[in-house]
Amino acid sequence: FVHKGRPDMKQIFLDLREEAIKAGERRVAICVCAPKRLVQICKMACTKYSNRKVRFDFHSEVFE
DSSP, rough: OOSSSOOOOHHHHHHHHHHHHTTOOEEEEEEEOOEEEEEEHHHHHHHHHHOSHHHHHHHHEEEO
């Protein structure tokens, strides 16, 4: 899917967490290959939106 504009990171992570809970998953891998700033934003979101039910595991590569 292609979406125009900036991603709504909050909504993306909340949706991912809900999908994981429905599927009975406790861990979700987040793989990011992006410019440094977007990688940092995703890393912070993984920490912020992880909770006792779902943990986001962060993996990244940076390109400029």
